[in-house]
Amino acid sequence: MKKLLYLVTIPLSARAFLWGQLQHFSQHGYDVHLASSPAPRDELLTVAHREGVQAHFVPLAREISLKHDVLALADTWKLLRQLKPSVTNVGTPKAGLIGGMAATLSGVPARVYTLHGLRLETVQGPKRHLLVWMERLACACAHRVVCVSPSLQKRAVELKLVPAAKTLVLGSGTSNGVSVERYLPSATMLQQAGELGMMLGLSPDALTVGFVGRFVKDKGIAELLGAFEQLYAVNSRLRLLLLGDYEEGDPVPAELRQTIETHPGVIWAGFVADPAPYYQLMNVLALPTYREGFPTVPLEAAAAGKPVVATNATGAMDAVVDGVTGFTVPVGDTEALTDALRRLLNDKALAVQFGHAGQERVLREFQPQHVWEAMDRLYQDLLAEARTRKGQHLKRAVDVVVAGVGLAVLGLPMLALGGVVRLKLGSPILFSQKRPGLHAQPFIMHKFRTMRDAVDSHGQPLPDSERMTPLGRFLRASSMDELPGLFNVLRGDMSLVGPRPLLMEYLDRYTPEQARRHEVRPGITGWAQVNGRNAIAWDEKFRLDVWYVENRSLALDLKILWTTVQKVFKREGISAAGEATMPKFMGTPSNET
Structure with missing residues (x-):
């Protein structure tokens, strides 16, 4: 049986990027293992138990720390020497680097780096140079670099992080696809959404702009709040529904945090395990992000039949077909974001049209099974190449x-x-x-x-x-x-x-x-x-x-x-x-x- 190891930096990434995928490979001839940092420990164990795979802990940290990173490399190398996987799939920046280096040192036959995004796009100075070097090294350690969107693939090649021939996009992109059935507005879903609306204080006639994600500058929180305040000044029935929480890395300014917590039109629901019913409370989803790999949230909203306004940032531009499933606006342009949201909030027929088109697109292009099957073909190809490489070494x-x-x-x-x-x-x-x-x-x-x-x-x-x-x-x-x-x-x-x-x-x-x-x-x-x-x-x-x-x-x-x-x-x-x-x-x- 082929042994497959997935490595991500934090357990939440396993839930976000690998839900269902691990179980699929476990049921299709692979001995699947999942590794990440131990915090939060219960989260990793929950994902591993649900997927039916074995969990392992390695001391990975999201931020750069030479001492901790060297220890993490040593522990990851020991884990790989113990497991002897045929295939490794490493994703997220730190796991991509540490896992890729350890897999190379361990001689793993087939090494995949799943590039979920480029943090370096919004960083300047010496740290940007360091991040560029880290990405290049992570890509160099892999036999293939799976870019989760066409625009991310193009950007990675433009920045000379990886040769174009080494990259690929599985199907139309995404990390894991979207199960449309989870988000369709069924009777049960609508009833659950109604109960959540009452609990959150959302009146049935309220117009709601939704946001799902981390509260950090890179997600465009400043532009989102700026656009909302302009729209709220004209229509006080408007509400901004925020799903997510603050993060220490790339924190939002104190005045924006105060707006989130005190503005009468802002409803902060916090982090939710399942956002599916919340999409039914939204008239439109906004994602004014500065950078992405391929955001899943716009696809989830589209599967729920909701139009989306996103930026033309790397990755985000692939999630929305401008003028068909929603609108794309320039990064950092509060006025363009305001205009796009206003148009969809005022034109219900257009919003419905975009919502239906988005649903059809997700059904057609982003089913998880398509991603998993393409990934399986990649693993098989890499293992065949590994056998060829072994023969080439002997021939040489x-x-x-x-x-x-x-x-x-x-x-x-x-x-x-x-x-x-x-x-x-x-x-x-x-x-x-x-x-x-x-x-x-x-x-x-x-x-x-x-x-x-x-x-x-x-x-x-x-x-x-x-x-x-x-x-x-x-x-x-x-x-x-x-x-x-x-x-x-x-x-x-x-x-x-x-x-x-x-x-x-x-x-x-x-x-x-x-x-x-x-x-x-x-x-x-x-x-x-x-x-x-x-x-x-x-x-x-x-x-x-x-x-x-x-x-x-x-x-x-x-x-x-x-x-x-x-x-x-x-x-x-x-x-x-x-x-x-x-x-x-x-x-x-x-x-x-």
């Missing part, structure tokens, strides 16, 4: 050993052969040329020279057949011209076995399928070489190269090496019919212009 070790031993044994014969080439063909002894290697990155390939420097009256090289010498034919037939390639193998430019490195000019002529030959290091010999070498057509050669890429293994490499020895003695496939070697590749018919 074999390359180094064989190339090293080969150069040691053949060093003197190669020097003697070089002398013969110098005597018969002149300088240089080696033919050196730029060729495409792994991922088509260029390198300088070396072979013993086999042709004369012969040109026509215009200074152009003569055809290969006229420049090839008897010595050159012998070297090619015996493959002795390839011996200097052992230096390329030792350097890591090439492998003993792989698709032959061809000319740089061919790169633009390959089809996407043919270009897959560059997914592995090129080789001194390969599957195409032992199945026809230069005697087969280009299309067949490329088909054999791609087959090798898809089916490579140590056993196959050993088979190719042994067959190569046999082919060398038989001198098969040295050249194409009518050619000294192989005609130039001009592209497949569908690829030619």
